[in-house]
Amino acid sequence: MASISNGIPEKTIERLSEYRRTLLSCHQQGITHIFSHVLAGIHGITAVQVRRDLMLIGFSSDTKKGYDVKVLIDFISNILDSENPVNVAIIGMGHLGQAITRYFNSKGLKLRITASFDVDPAKIGTTIEEIPCYPMEQFEQEVEDQDISIVVVSCPTKEAPRLVVPIINAGIKGVLNFTSTRLNFPQGIYVENYDITTLLEKVAYCVKEAEENNNN
């Protein structure tokens, strides 16, 4: 559960994605080298954790000048990215779907949102952030035509369960589900269920704990 097929823990995968964003930003600023403790400081973790993560993916570097930013970006990209661009569809083009689309396609990643789907006639046939919005009836056909392998589910929670069968039938391989309903899929389809409420409840809990500790 906590680790993925080849033994790299899920949390390491998440941090690699985060390190890469920081490194890309460093690279844009003309920074060529970065020490593990600097990278660690930016991410609020220890240098040991950074070095452990990079050891897990087999990265080693000259530590006198720190990590070579460009080399490390390429190394992480080689781990995280597919060789070819991966096409993603959004199901549910409400505020969350639009926010994700806007946010994501501006980043120049190997992942790109190429299609969106909705049941609202006011949205179907329009382009939102240059992404065409199709009716759900065309889902399987468009997934095939556009070689889409990942979907983001950002429809209303009560609509989510009825998406499971179309997603399976269309041959989707990965699902990122933002609704409050957990979606379960057969083996071979990776699903990440992420309810934003969880994050906010966690922050609230940490605030509460800190206050209680201060009062003791």
Next chain:
Amino acid sequence: MASISNGIPEKTIERLSEYRRTLLSCHQQGITHIFSHVLAGIHGITAVQVRRDLMLIGFSSDTKKGYDVKVLIDFISNILDSENPVNVAIIGMGHLGQAITRYFNSKGLKLRITASFDVDPAKIGTTIEEIPCYPMEQFEQEVEDQDISIVVVSCPTKEAPRLVVPIINAGIKGVLNFTSTRLNFPQGIYVENYDITTLLEKVAYCVKEAEENNNN
């Protein structure tokens, strides 16, 4: 890093939030008892993990009928929730801010979004999802008047760094940051930096890994 002040791991806190949502849904459906393996199945984890999480918070129950749903909801709420409602503000009322507001205030939780802030004159002075939108200049005053302790940062990434000082000055205790810029705060302010890109990159990685394993 992985555990919070009182020794409950962060992942357990996240799962408790998820268990509670499932239990609330069971309760609404009139289900009075649930076995650990059923709860585990819904969440795609093992029954051992569920029992370990509940042991960590000191919950024990008659296992013949499973957990009493209502009792477990109250027990988890007692761990996660503050005694009084906690007020939350959204900074940045674009699509993401509106999605979070709509999504969150419908849930009847102890956390409630009471104010939003933006720099866009078209938004300031309006109510969005019944939440008034104030100019950023009023941030400190409104935080004090409304006793707001948590903020959600959902503004454009490039605007985020300049929010750090106002957030500190206003006495905010917890920050949930959805932008691509990590925000660092002094001790005493809990921050959860969460870039949605991380989740999508993780899903993409898992899909890629599964494909490579199939090809071998």
